Amino acid sequence: MKSIRRVNDVPEGSLVEVVAVGSGRLMDLGLSAGSKLMVVFSVPHGPALVQMEDGRYVVLDSSAASALEVVPLRVPRGGRRWRWRRGNPGATRFPGEGMLW
Amino acid sequence: MARGALRVAVAGIPNSGKSTLVSALSGLSIRTANYPGTTVSIQEIRIKEGGREIILVDLPGTYGLRSDMADEAVAAREILSGNYDVLLVVGSAMSPEQTMYLLLQVLELGRPTVLVLNMMDLAGRRGVALDAAALEKRLGIRVLPMSAATGMGIGELRRLLSDPQAIPRGNEAAVDYGPLEKYIDEAARALRSSRGIAIAALTGALRLPEFEAVEEIARRARSEVGSLEEFITGKRWRAVRELVAAAFPGARRTPLGRLDSALLNAGFGPIVSLIVLFALAESIFMALGPAVDYISEALGWIPVGAAASRLGNALAESLIVDGIWNGLTTLISFIPYVFGVALLVALIEDSGLIVRLALPLERWLRALGVPSRGLIYMMAGAGCNIPAIAATGAIPSSRDRTLTALLIPYVPCTPRLLIISLIATAVMPQLVGIAVALPFAVALIAVAISSRILGSTSRALGKPSPYAYELPPLVLPIHRAFLKKVWHYTYEFIRRAGVLIVAFVIIMWFLSVSGPAGIVGPEALGNPGLLRTTWLGVAGGLFSPLLNPIGIPWEISAALAYGYIFKEVVLGALAVLYGLGEGGLTHALAGALSLPSALALIVFTTFYSPCVATIAAEARAAGWRLTAVNTALQFLLATALAYSTYFIAGWFA
Numbered sequence: 001m002k003s004i005r006r007v008n009d010v011p012e013g014s015l016v017e018v019v020a021v022g023s024g025r026l027m028d029l030g031l032s033a034g035s036k037l038m039v040v041f042s043v044p045h046g047p048a049l050v051q052m053e054d055g056r057y058v059v060l061d062s063s064a065a066s067a068l069e070v071v072p073l074r075v076p077r078g079g080r081r082w083r084w085r086r087g088n089p090g091a092t093r094f095p096g097e098g099m100l101w
Numbered sequence: 102m103a104r105g106a107l108r109v110a111v112a113g114i115p116n117s118g119k120s121t122l123v124s125a126l127s128g129l130s131i132r133t134a135n136y137p138g139t140t141v142s143i144q145e146i147r148i149k150e151g152g153r154e155i156i157l158v159d160l161p162g163t164y165g166l167r168s169d170m171a172d173e174a175v176a177a178r179e180i181l182s183g184n185y186d187v188l189l190v191v192g193s194a195m196s197p198e199q200t201m202y203l204l205l206q207v208l209e210l211g212r213p214t215v216l217v218l219n220m221m222d223l224a225g226r227r228g229v230a231l232d233a234a235a236l237e238k239r240l241g242i243r244v245l246p247m248s249a250a251t252g253m254g255i256g257e258l259r260r261l262l263s264d265p266q267a268i269p270r271g272n273e274a275a276v277d278y279g280p281l282e283k284y285i286d287e288a289a290r291a292l293r294s295s296r297g298i299a300i301a302a303l304t305g306a307l308r309l310p311e312f313e314a315v316e317e318i319a320r321r322a323r324s325e326v327g328s329l330e331e332f333i334t335g336k337r338w339r340a341v342r343e344l345v346a347a348a349f350p351g352a353r354r355t356p357l358g359r360l361d362s363a364l365l366n367a368g369f370g371p372i373v374s375l376i377v378l379f380a381l382a383e384s385i386f387m388a389l390g391p392a393v394d395y396i397s398e399a400l401g402w403i404p405v406g407a408a409a410s411r412l413g414n415a416l417a418e419s420l421i422v423d424g425i426w427n428g429l430t431t432l433i434s435f436i437p438y439v440f441g442v443a444l445l446v447a448l449i450e451d452s453g454l455i456v457r458l459a460l461p462l463e464r465w466l467r468a469l470g471v472p473s474r475g476l477i478y479m480m481a482g483a484g485c486n487i488p489a490i491a492a493t494g495a496i497p498s499s500r501d502r503t504l505t506a507l508l509i510p511y512v513p514c515t516p517r518l519l520i521i522s523l524i525a526t527a528v529m530p531q532l533v534g535i536a537v538a539l540p541f542a543v544a545l546i547a548v549a550i551s552s553r554i555l556g557s558t559s560r561a562l563g564k565p566s567p568y569a570y571e572l573p574p575l576v577l578p579i580h581r582a583f584l585k586k587v588w589h590y591t592y593e594f595i596r597r598a599g600v601l602i603v604a605f606v607i608i609m610w611f612l613s614v615s616g617p618a619g620i621v622g623p624e625a626l627g628n629p630g631l632l633r634t635t636w637l638g639v640a641g642g643l644f645s646p647l648l649n650p651i652g653i654p655w656e657i658s659a660a661l662a663y664g665y666i667f668k669e670v671v672l673g674a675l676a677v678l679y680g681l682g683e684g685g686l687t688h689a690l691a692g693a694l695s696l697p698s699a700l701a702l703i704v705f706t707t708f709y710s711p712c713v714a715t716i717a718a719e720a721r722a723a724g725w726r727l728t729a730v731n732t733a734l735q736f737l738l739a740t741a742l743a744y745s746t747y748f749i750a751g752w753f754a
Contacts, residue, residue, distance in 0.1 A: 012367065023567050027334040028165040030198060030341075040357070041365045046464030047473075049365055049572065054198060054342070057357070057572035059456055062467055064567035 005072065007039060008048040008065035013076035014039045022067025029058050037070065106147075106154040107265055112180050112207065113191030114199045115162035115497060116453065116573035118219040120144075122191055122249035123159045124589060125582040126259070141175045142494050151263030158185070162497065164199055166206045166297075167306035169566040171499030180207060181298065181307055187268055188214045194224035194231060194246070195574050197349045201341040204240070205275055209297030213268040214242050215261060222248040223576060229349060236348040242271035250580040273297075276340045281332060284322040288315050304329050360575060361457065370461030378458055378480055385445045386484045392437040400430045419614060419623030420607075428606030431667065431714065432599045435487060436591065442481045442488035443590040449477055450495050451578035451586075456570075469545070470552025472496070475505035479548075482509040486711065487602075490718040491594045500563045506722035507555055507731045510711040511547045513540040516668035521703050523672065527690035528699035539700070540707040543746075547708055547738050554734060555727075562727075601717035609666040609713060612636040629678045637662055647740065648705070651747040652698030657690075661705075667712045697750035701743040709739035 004019050018035040021027055030052060031037075040057065041049035048065040051057050060068060113119035127146040144159040160179050161172035180188065190207050192200025200218065207214055218231060233244045243261060247254030261268065273296050278285060288299035291314045301307035302315045303322060309315065319329060326332045357365065364370055364377075409421040449455045459466075459473040466473050474496050482489035490509050496502040513521070518537065525536030556562060614623050616635040625631035625638075632638045641659025648658045660675035672686065679689045694702065711719065711732060720728040 023169075023569075024167055024330060024334075025164070025169070025567060025569050027330065028167075028202065029569055029571065030202070030338050032331065032335055032338070041367060041370075041460065043367050043464050046467075047460050049460065054345075056196070056198060059460060059570055059572050061473065061568040062463060063565065064569040067567055 003071070004069050006066050007037070007050060007060065007068040007070045008042045008046055008062070009044055010039050010042060010070060010072050011075055012039055012042055014072050015074040016070035016072050018068065018070055020069040022069070023064065026060075026064065026068060030054070030056070031058070031068070036073070106156050107187065107262065108185045109155060109157050109187045109189050109262060110179055110183055110185040111157050111159045111189045111191060112176060112203070113160075113162055114164055114193065114196060114203055115570055117162065117191050117193040117196065117200070118249050118451075119162060119191040120159065120586060121451070121578075121582045122217065122219060122247070122255075123157060124586040125249045125252060125255055126157060127585075127589070141172050141499055143175070148259065150259045153263050155262050157189070158183075164203060164570075166203075166301060167304065169564075170497075170568070171563060172497055177306065181210070181301055186213065186265055187262065188212050189217060189262075190214060191217045191219055193220045194218045194229055194349075195220050195227070196571055197229075197345045198341055199571055201344045202337060205337055205340060205344075206297060208240060208242070208271045208275055209273055209295065209300060211270050211273045211295040211297065213265060214271050215258075215268055216240070216242055216244045217247050217254070217258060218244060219247050219249050220574075221246045222251055222253065223574065227574075232348045232350060236344070239344065239347065240272050240275055241269055243268065249582050250578070252581070276337050278333065278336050280325055281322055281329070281336075284318050284325075288318050291315060291318065300333060304333060358575065364457040365460060367461065371465060374458040374461050377454075378477055381445060381449065382477075382480045382483070385441045385481075389437050389441045389484070393434060396434060396437065400433060415623050416614070416620065419626070420610065423614075423623065423626060424607040424610035425603070427610065428603035431606055432595070432602050435485065435602070435714070436595065438485045439488040439491065439594045440587065440591045442484070442492050443587045443594075445481055446477065446492040446495055447583065447587050447590070448578065451576070451583060453573035453575045456572060457575070469549045470556060471508060471548060472498070472501035472505055474498075474501060475508065478505050479509055479512050482512040482514065484515055486510050486512065486514050486715045487718045488594065490715065490722050492590070493722055494590075498566075498568060500565055503562055503723045503727065504552060504556060506719055507727060508548050508552055510715050510719060510731070510735060511544045511551065511708045513544060513707050514668065516671075517706060517708075520668060520671055520706050523686060524690060524694070524699055524703055524706070527687040528694050528696060536700075536703060539703055543704050543707050543742055547735075547742065550738060551731070551734055555731065601721070602714045605713035605717055606666070609637070612640075613638075613663075613666075627677060632674075632677060633659070637666075640665075648702075648743075651701045651744060652695050653702055653705075654693050657693070657702065661709065664706075665710050665713060667714070697747045700750045701747035704746045705739045705743035707739065708735050710736065 007016065010016055016037050016039060018031055018033055018037065020033060021031050036053055037050040039048060040051055042065070045066065046062050048060045049057060050060065111119060111123060123144060123146060126148055141161060146157045146159070148155050148157065158179070160176040163173040163176040166177040166181055188207050188210070190204050192204065204216055221231065231246055233246055236244045245254050245258055245261070247258065249255070284303065285296055285299050288303050289296055292299055292302060292309065292311055298307065302309050303319045323329055363373055366373070405426045406422050409418040412418055449458070455474060455477065459476065462476060463473040466476055471479065478489050478493050478496070481492065486509050490506045493502045493506045496505060518540065521540055522533065522537060525533045529536055613635050614621055614625055616639065618634065621631055621635050625635050633642065638659060641662035642655070644658035644662055645655045656675065656678040660671050660678055663670050663674040676686055679686065716728060716732065719731070
């Protein structure tokens with residue numbers, strides 16, 4: 001079973017599917033349950049930048065990113081996470097295959 | 102019969118170049134006023150075309166007609182229920198999807214509508230084409246391709262607005278809501294309103310007196326289609342995608358460029374962002390230096406003193422020279438800073454750089470309680486707080502704008518750093534570098550504390566709301582309309598904050614030549630004994646018991662009271678109180694202060710008070726009540742941190 005995660009908790013380069021859109025604002029930007037997104041930039045508990053299927057890039061601040069629930073479809077091999085707060089700027093490895101987008 | 106003025110609401114998506122278009126349409130001045138009951142600024146310009154007056158009301162940018170954000174809520178309210186003859190929708194050819202999404206909602210209101218598709222030049226260079234005829238045919242409105250930056254299409258828009266009878270209402274039913282249609286019709290009949298108002302009422306985006314009747318219809322609709330908001334949004338986006346596919350052949354986005362990849366990087370992006378911000382701010386302030394010097398020199402040549410001496414009355418002469426003229430020269434000397442900050446902010450905002458610089462830093466700034474877009478304004482405030490506060494009007498969120506305006510006075514400005522440098526040079530010459538870095542470290546602590554206090558206790562700031570937006574294109578916005586926009590901003594500052602600044606300087610002059618016993622006379626400005634008997638001297642005396650326990654003598658406390666006028670006058674007042682020239686102050690301070698006292702004084706001086714001009718600018722941005730609370734908070738924090746510094750330094754000394 002695939003786990004539901006916040007979009008800012010998914011490694012950069014991942015392909016994800018939206019499970020729940022947390023606000024009307026995100027709906028106005030064209031996101032809905034089932035939308036597929038490419039995570040371009042993400043910081044755990046921080047902001048995120050995602051690319052939508054039509055090619056648009058959407059910037060999410062920390063609150064908006066934390067409210068957007070997704071299921072990772074593909075995670076890049078050796079996806080790297082930056083974890084400044086936890087004092088480990090090094091990599092945390094996630095399982096997964098190459099990028100899809 | 103004379104025709105009345107045509108009222109046009111200018112609505113548009115964020116980053117569509119709407120304000121550039123308004124600047125391009127306007128003359129030399131734009132009237133700005135706060136929307137009633139809010140700190141949201143609405144710009145209004147009046148133009149004449151074909152013998153008819155046209156009033157263009159520039160609303161805040163919005164993606165849709167519902168919002169939790171104060172600015173976008175104002176735009177939505179005005180579009181839905183404002184009294185306008187024409188709705189002008191400004192979209193971006195670089196963002197056709199969001200443009201169509203807003204447009205479809207506006208069309209449902211059934212009012213005369215025009216679509217302006219801005220940034221056509223940029224879109225053309227990136228391979229985006231527009232089939233305007235196809236769009237006009239499907240939507241039934243006039244579509245004007247435009248480039249506000251180059252002026253393309255401006256003339257046609259003016260001509261079109263001069264003949265409002267020729268502006269069609271468009272296709273009100275461009276979106277087919279399927280099973281929801283019957284409920285929309287029913288609600289529209291019950292409200293005797295347009296389709297758009299009915300939809301807004303059904304989804305709760307608009308609260309109407311007939312709410313109960315609509316709620317019953319909405320309940321039945323929900324039982325059939327589920328969440329109305331999701332269903333309606335889904336249908337609109339389906340229509341948007343069809344329209345974009347038909348009218349924007351070949352419109353596809355390019356991948357992120359190298360600069361984007363460097364900035365939008367979670368690893369080294371924050372460092373790159375800080376370097377870019379610092380370099381931009383520093384280069385602007387360095388370029389401003391000579392302009393400020395030339396202006397000061399030129400003002401010095403004007404023989405105001407000689408002219409005033411002919412009055413033969415010392416008090417009247419002082420009023421003119423030390424009060425009115427001092428106020429005017431203060432205002433004039435701010436103008437280069439205001440222009441520079443306006444240029445910096447407009448450059449960063451209009452180029453799309455702001456998002457790229459703020460995003461990597463957002464998490465760090467959030468930990469400090471600073472709005473992510475606020476950083477650039479706070480950096481600009483390191484030169485002079487006033488123009489930076491005035492510039493916060495460009496921040497899109499009402500809460501972020503107000504909070505940033507309240508936090509900027511904690512940033513030490515150049516005159517404060519001059520006082521701090523003098524103290525450091527006098528008492529710890531070997532540690533001047535560290536001493537000058539100390540204020541920034543202390544300011545950071547104070548910002549973190551005050552942002553939490555202000556953010557959590559002030560209902561006036563409003564609740565933070567999640568913020569998401571489409572990444573704007575990266576452009577170089579150097580064109581005529583951009584410079585006109587910078588000028589409008591500078592002019593607006595002079596017109597609105599300028600009056601307050603001059604008035605405050607005159608009031609402060611009065612307080613420094615009069616006291617509890619009546620008029621002391623202008624001699625008090627150069628006589629330490631008399632100075633103590635003035636209102637400002639009395640206020641300075643009140644500082645003394647507060648700062649005396651940490652080893653700061655009366656003369657320094659009293660001089661700091663003058664910091665409420667301007668920080669520039671503190672050193673002059675100190676020289677008068679010690680009966681010295683400014684050159685002798687170093688020795689006087691070295692003899693009067695111990696190392697812990699000097700460090701405590703540096704901390705206190707960093708942000709104990711904003712000057713009157715800062716208070717005026719702050720009040721205009723955040724309101725008088727929040728400004729008063731913040732000014733008191735600054736003083737309390739500065740005092741607490743000064744005492745802490747004194748005792749901590751005392752342990753090590």
